[in-house]
Amino acid sequence: MFAEAEADPTLSREAFKKEETRLRTALVKSQYAQLQAGERALLIVIAGIDGAGKGATVNLLNEWMDPRHILTQGFGAPDELERQYPPLWRYWNALPAKGRTAIVFGSWYAPLLFEGARKRPDTDRLDALAASIRRFEDQLSANGVQILKLWFHLSPEAQKTRSKRLLASPETAWQVLPEDLLVQKHFDRLRESGHHAISRTDRPHAPWVVIPSADDNMRAVSAARAVLHALRRGAVRVPAPSPTPADAGARRSGRRDVLGKLDYRGSIDKDDYEDRLGVLQGRLARALRDPAFRQRALVLAFEGQDAAGKGGAIRRVTQALDARRYEITPVSAPSPHELLRPYLWRFWRRVPRQGRVAIFDRSWYGRVLVERVEELTPAAAWKRAYGEINDFESQLVGHGAIVLKFWLAISREEQLKRFREREKSPYKTFKITQDDWRNRRKWPAYLGAANEMIARTDTLAAPWRIVATDDKRLARLQVLEHIVERVEKALGRE
Amino acid sequence: MFAEAEADPTLSREAFKKEETRLRTALVKSQYAQLQAGERALLIVIAGIDGAGKGATVNLLNEWMDPRHILTQGFGAPDELERQYPPLWRYWNALPAKGRTAIVFGSWYAPLLFEGARKRPDTDRLDALAASIRRFEDQLSANGVQILKLWFHLSPEAQKTRSKRLLASPETAWQVLPEDLLVQKHFDRLRESGHHAISRTDRPHAPWVVIPSADDNMRAVSAARAVLHALRRGAVRVPAPSPTPADAGARRSGRRDVLGKLDYRGSIDKDDYEDRLGVLQGRLARALRDPAFRQRALVLAFEGQDAAGKGGAIRRVTQALDARRYEITPVSAPSPHELLRPYLWRFWRRVPRQGRVAIFDRSWYGRVLVERVEELTPAAAWKRAYGEINDFESQLVGHGAIVLKFWLAISREEQLKRFREREKSPYKTFKITQDDWRNRRKWPAYLGAANEMIARTDTLAAPWRIVATDDKRLARLQVLEHIVERVEKALGRE
Numbered sequence: 001m002f003a004e005a006e007a008d009p010t011l012s013r014e015a016f017k018k019e020e021t022r023l024r025t026a027l028v029k030s031q032y033a034q035l036q037a038g039e040r041a042l043l044i045v046i047a048g049i050d051g052a053g054k055g056a057t058v059n060l061l062n063e064w065m066d067p068r069h070i071l072t073q074g075f076g077a078p079d080e081l082e083r084q085y086p087p088l089w090r091y092w093n094a095l096p097a098k099g100r101t102a103i104v105f106g107s108w109y110a111p112l113l114f115e116g117a118r119k120r121p122d123t124d125r126l127d128a129l130a131a132s133i134r135r136f137e138d139q140l141s142a143n144g145v146q147i148l149k150l151w152f153h154l155s156p157e158a159q160k161t162r163s164k165r166l167l168a169s170p171e172t173a174w175q176v177l178p179e180d181l182l183v184q185k186h187f188d189r190l191r192e193s194g195h196h197a198i199s200r201t202d203r204p205h206a207p208w209v210v211i212p213s214a215d216d217n218m219r220a221v222s223a224a225r226a227v228l229h230a231l232r233r234g235a236v237r238v239p240a241p242s243p244t245p246a247d248a249g250a251r252r253s254g255r256r257d258v259l260g261k262l263d264y265r266g267s268i269d270k271d272d273y274e275d276r277l278g279v280l281q282g283r284l285a286r287a288l289r290d291p292a293f294r295q296r297a298l299v300l301a302f303e304g305q306d307a308a309g310k311g312g313a314i315r316r317v318t319q320a321l322d323a324r325r326y327e328i329t330p331v332s333a334p335s336p337h338e339l340l341r342p343y344l345w346r347f348w349r350r351v352p353r354q355g356r357v358a359i360f361d362r363s364w365y366g367r368v369l370v371e372r373v374e375e376l377t378p379a380a381a382w383k384r385a386y387g388e389i390n391d392f393e394s395q396l397v398g399h400g401a402i403v404l405k406f407w408l409a410i411s412r413e414e415q416l417k418r419f420r421e422r423e424k425s426p427y428k429t430f431k432i433t434q435d436d437w438r439n440r441r442k443w444p445a446y447l448g449a450a451n452e453m454i455a456r457t458d459t460l461a462a463p464w465r466i467v468a469t470d471d472k473r474l475a476r477l478q479v480l481e482h483i484v485e486r487v488e489k490a491l492g493r494e
Numbered sequence: 495m496f497a498e499a500e501a502d503p504t505l506s507r508e509a510f511k512k513e514e515t516r517l518r519t520a521l522v523k524s525q526y527a528q529l530q531a532g533e534r535a536l537l538i539v540i541a542g543i544d545g546a547g548k549g550a551t552v553n554l555l556n557e558w559m560d561p562r563h564i565l566t567q568g569f570g571a572p573d574e575l576e577r578q579y580p581p582l583w584r585y586w587n588a589l590p591a592k593g594r595t596a597i598v599f600g601s602w603y604a605p606l607l608f609e610g611a612r613k614r615p616d617t618d619r620l621d622a623l624a625a626s627i628r629r630f631e632d633q634l635s636a637n638g639v640q641i642l643k644l645w646f647h648l649s650p651e652a653q654k655t656r657s658k659r660l661l662a663s664p665e666t667a668w669q670v671l672p673e674d675l676l677v678q679k680h681f682d683r684l685r686e687s688g689h690h691a692i693s694r695t696d697r698p699h700a701p702w703v704v705i706p707s708a709d710d711n712m713r714a715v716s717a718a719r720a721v722l723h724a725l726r727r728g729a730v731r732v733p734a735p736s737p738t739p740a741d742a743g744a745r746r747s748g749r750r751d752v753l754g755k756l757d758y759r760g761s762i763d764k765d766d767y768e769d770r771l772g773v774l775q776g777r778l779a780r781a782l783r784d785p786a787f788r789q790r791a792l793v794l795a796f797e798g799q800d801a802a803g804k805g806g807a808i809r810r811v812t813q814a815l816d817a818r819r820y821e822i823t824p825v826s827a828p829s830p831h832e833l834l835r836p837y838l839w840r841f842w843r844r845v846p847r848q849g850r851v852a853i854f855d856r857s858w859y860g861r862v863l864v865e866r867v868e869e870l871t872p873a874a875a876w877k878r879a880y881g882e883i884n885d886f887e888s889q890l891v892g893h894g895a896i897v898l899k900f901w902l903a904i905s906r907e908e909q910l911k912r913f914r915e916r917e918k919s920p921y922k923t924f925k926i927t928q929d930d931w932r933n934r935r936k937w938p939a940y941l942g943a944a945n946e947m948i949a950r951t952d953t954l955a956a957p958w959r960i961v962a963t964d965d966k967r968l969a970r971l972q973v974l975e976h977i978v979e980r981v982e983k984a985l986g987r988e
Contacts, residue, residue, distance in 0.1 A: 024921035032924060059813055066924055067805060068824035068855065074817030081575045105817045171772020174779045174814075278665020285668045311561060319553050320668075323568030323599045330562035337831055361562065427518035430526060430560055 001195055001210065005153035008214035016217035023224045024064045030231035031065050034099055041096040041145045042230060044103045048152030049190060051163050051180030052213035057223045058103055064224060071096055074105035084353040086399035088136060092348035097340035098144055108133055109197055116193030117186065130200040137206040139388050142238040143342030147206040148230040150223055151194060156187040158214035205236040258466065259451050264411045267471040280480040281320035287484065288321065292491045297352040297401040301363035304408030305446065306436045307418040309469045310361055313408065316476045317359065317483065326357035331366060343367055343385065344392055351396065364389055368453045373445045386456040393462040402490045403462035406479055407450060412443060414470040495689055495704065499647035502708035510711035517718045518558045524725035525559050528593060535590040535639045536724060538597045542646030543684060545657050545674030546707035551717045552597055558718060565590055568599035578847040580893040582630060586842035591834035592638055602627055603691060610687030611680065624694040631700040633882050636732040637836030641700040642724040644717055645688060650681040652708035699730040752960065753945050758905040761965040774974040775814035781978065782815065786985045791846040791895040794977065795857035798902030799940065800930045801912040803963045804855055807902065810970045811853065811977065820851035825860060837861055837879065838886055845890065858883055862947045867939045880950040887956040896984045897956035900973055901944060906937060908964040
């Protein structure tokens with residue numbers, strides 16, 4: 001894999017000059033074609049041996065292409081803010097819009113490369129890290145982000161020579177960083193770790209290219225050629241992802257019609273309701289003030305038919321919350337700006353930090369509900385979404401979040417009653433539109449989609465709670481009770 | 495001011511019920527009218543005595559209006575992330591889009607109210623805080639964000655009674671917070687502080703309304719009426735702002751034609767250039783690695799005529815920077831989503847955290863350059879922008895940022911030469927468009943705008959550096975040298 005690069009090939013100045021003109025012209029042309037098509041983004045991952053000239057190459061790419069359409073970002077060890085989110089959060093935030101290019105230093109490969117370079121790597125951890133990277137890259141590739149990964153490599157001797165040459169002159173000495181000088185000592189382990197990472201994550205839709213880096217001309221031309229090739233080639237089909245550990249956790253895959261058998265009876269009287277509501281709100285408020293919650297987070301997703309009472313249920317929850325600690329995100333059709341990124345991007349942006357609560361009034365499940373039923377998205381995309389969603393939620397849970405999902409189910413008769421009430425009320429008519437009546441006519445299609453959604457995404461880590469809401473008060477208590485019990489259990493307050 | 499509220503007026507259940515229907519209907523209607531017009535946002539500030547039922551009222555507004563178009567946000571003491579930005583940064587981030595409503599708890603009034611409630615308030619600090627609030631609210635009001643401020647008030651006896659009543663029952667006891675119980679001890683000081691804050695910041699375009707809060711019905715109806723009144727009334731003219739302290743710092747207001755007298759001669763040979771470039775880059779790299787920089791930030795704004803070499807100069811700077819610590823923002827026409835907020839909103843979102851570098855390739859000065867010359871914005875807006883910009887930059891500097899602004903000036907002959915070169919080069923043609931030729935024909939208008947811009951915004955805190963760029967290499971060295979000197983000086987490294 002590295003033999004060619006470690007032979008330290010060179011390129012003459014004349015050959016370089018000739019290639020430069022050709023490559024720059026082609027790069028700019030391809031970049032503009034990509035921008036105009038607006039169908040794919042290009043994400044370039046920069047990795048390799050320290051002191052191989054990675055930084056210089058990134059600067060060169062910014063000079064050879066139009067830098068106004070390139071987003072260059074570097075990541076170090078996660079800082080105190082980044083540690084409050086799941087590890088991939090910062091990379092989701094950095095995704096380029098369709099048509100654009102992003103260059104990423106210090107990427108999601110850092111933990112894998114670091115573990116692989118240890119004296120005795122933990123192979124279970126290596127497997128888990130590589131699998132998580134593959135899932136992440138699969139999801140991006142399938143969602144319009146093309147991935148190219150460059151590994152800058154050279155022989156240990158050339159690395160040493162390069163650092164020495166730079167150190168010899170005050171104009172360049174500052175370019176040599178302490179980590180560059182450590183490379184010599186551990187070269188074999190770094191090479192081994194790179195080899196392992198590349199062989200585990202090199203796939204046709206997210207390929208690695210090794211860049212021979214001992215010679216500046218050769219390095220520049222090789223990197224530019226790889227980028228040009230990526231810009232020019234068409235989309236590569238991403239194979240259907242294998243089930244994730246989170247998918248395997250789906251508990252009730254046998255139960256395909258859980259919503260069909262729901263019991264909508266049951267009610268509670270008003271005084272009883274008021275008392276129990278206050279008590280549950282008090283328990284929730286106190287649980288979230290528990291210092292143990294500062295290391296956790298709470299994610300609540302509300303789905304359900306129109307008029308099932310999502311808004312009312314959410315208000316009963318927020319009454320118990322500290323206004324400085326929660327955020328409600330009402331979810332509707334994605335904006336043009338959101339359509340330029342992978343589907344889950346806009347939800348990643350609203351993930352809560354540690355100690356906070358994020359409430360979604362409708363959620364990322366829109367893709368397998370309204371987008372599926374109304375045929376707003378191709379079948380391949382919503383079918384893929386179950387796995388992507390399970391992976392998303394398992395990352396939140398893996399980072400300490402409590403993720404609870406509610407399906408508020410209303411009977412068809414009760415919905416009709418509420419629609420009519422809304423039409424009559426002077427201050428509720430805004431809640432009822434032609435869309436609601438249209439959706440109602442598609443009741444079986446929506447119910448079928450919801451049934452399949454629940455079957456496929458009711459995981460142990462992030463379970464669904466189905467609540468019949470024909471009696472609004474009872475439903476609100478059940479929602480609150482479920483939250484309280486789950487939160488108290490997670491914080492060890494039982 | 496508070497006499498009426500401290501009389502603790504009440505509203506009967508019957509009167510409330512009647513008002514409720516009327517108010518809810520009117521509120522929803524007005525909210526939708528505002529949404530449809532899309533001309534103004536409404537920002538509701540919530541303040542007042544703790545334990546007066548502020549939280550309950552905000553919940554009620556969310557119930558009475560369509561909560562999907564209301565953004566409710568609470569702010570506590572700034573957390574470790576927020577402290578890395580200027581104090582107003584988090585409020586800028588929370589601004590509602592035109593057509594929408596935002597409710598803010600724990601707002602920019604907290605420091606003023608806190609200072610005012612001390613035993614011996616520092617009157618200079620009170621003056622400065624009130625002035626800064628007025629400038630902030632003026633800017634929002636003038637930029638399409640209507641402001642309404644509600645002060646929840648009641649007599650000390652009623653506050654005590656309310657807390658006691660809530661504490662008496664397990665269903666409501668959790669609603670009483672520790673700070674509510676402290677109110678009694680300091681009631682006079684809190685009232686005095688509120689009185690002072692209101693009298694200093696109550697203006698027709700950003701009014702305060704005192705809400706009598708002892709009685710739940712009265713409080714709800716009073717707050718809803720105030721919101722309804724705000725939604726219904728037309729825009730209030732914002733008076734021209736008085737000069738800010740930052741404006742007063744503009745050093746060269748006498749020099750109205752600084753660009754006309756520029757000397758474009760001078761050059762440097764290539765070897766000399768390479769040596770000096772390396773040395774300057776090394777000094778910059780080392781300065782930014784200085785631990786002292788972790789408490790500072792660096793903001794670089796590049797403006798200048800087309801082909802004056804902004805991109806090339808920026809690249810020579812970024813070569814010296816750690817990729818994990820800087821971000822380049824290329825600025826072009828605002829997106830539809832950005833047009834929904836006050837002009838400076840999109841720049842506030844790219845302000846650097848402590849320890850970081852933000853580079854702007856074109857900047858917030860677009861308003862007084864291209865938007866002025868091309869008549870993309872009303873004259874009142876760009877005339878107002880000088881003061882808004884000075885205030886913006888002085889907030890960055892006040893929080894420790896080093897703010898440097900460059901005007902890269904090219905002679906008209908040299909620009910023509912570079913335009914023609916670009917047209918001929920196979921990989922530079924993308925840099926030259928019809929717009930560039932059109933702008934060139936408006937040379938005097940752009941030059942006039944730039945002259946006035948420099949005269950009005952060349953402040954001591956954030957000075958302009960004018961660099962003649964007919965010799966690109968010399969210009970790049972001058973840019974780097976200026977940055978190095980300013981940064982070294984700011985960090986005490988000279």
